[in-house]
Amino acid sequence: MIVEDDSTIAQLISDNLAKWQFEPSVVTDFDQVFDQFLADKPNLVLLDINLPVFDGFYWVQKIREVSKVPVIFISSRNTNMDQVMSMNLGADDFINKPFAIEVLIAKINALLRRAYNYSDQSTDVIEHNGLLLNLNNGMAQIGDTQINLSKNEYKLLQILMRAHGQIVTRSRLLKDLWTDERFVDDNTLTVNINRLRKKIEEAGLPNYIETKVGQGYIIP
Structure with a gap:
């Protein structure tokens, strides 16, 4: 460049x-x-x-x-x-x-x-629709606003951003985030998604993650 x-x-x-x-x-x-x-x-x-x-x-x-x-x-x-x-x-x-x-x-x-x-340095950062996810330190950023993410929020956001434009099922997210999803209350995923949404919205990007009822979640 x-x-x-x-x-x-x-x-x-x-x-x-x-x-x-x-x-x-x-x-x-x-x-x-x-x-x-x-x-x-x-x-x-x-x-x-x-x-x-x-x-x-x-x-x-x-x-x-x-x-x-x-x-x-x-x-x-x-x-x-x-x-x-x-x-x-x-x-x-x-x-x-x-x-x-x-x-x-x-x-x-x-x-x-x-x-x-x-x-490969191309994996250092993911960017989509104004949100930047730094894979080195696990921080998200919108403009000059940095977002502190929990471990699970970071994993969720990375999975959804890498698959942007595609629906990611709840079962896949449960499997990717927790070693044995049988012992995880399904509500735990909902709580993590809602917290992640709130942080992104407060930083300036509302409706960044959409719910597809009965299917899963998508970042369009």
């Missing part, structure tokens, strides 16, 4: 990455950098510092709230303090403009080799 407001530079990087069999995604709406990150789930982010609306320091902090994806800053700002701030805020590397495209490609390849010894 390329976050660069100079369209000429962004296109140059994109064209060269495509030649190396990468799949570049170029940000053009600088209000929506984080939303595009969530939608694209990139394996690496190239991020300028001087950007419209919010600078690159802001966006790397937003990204680090939900993901360990590799981030390389590309900037004409080349003071030691800029580089120190970049690393302290979560960047993995820093390259100064002007740069040789061969050097950039080499840095990208080296960082990808190092980074993807860990698990």
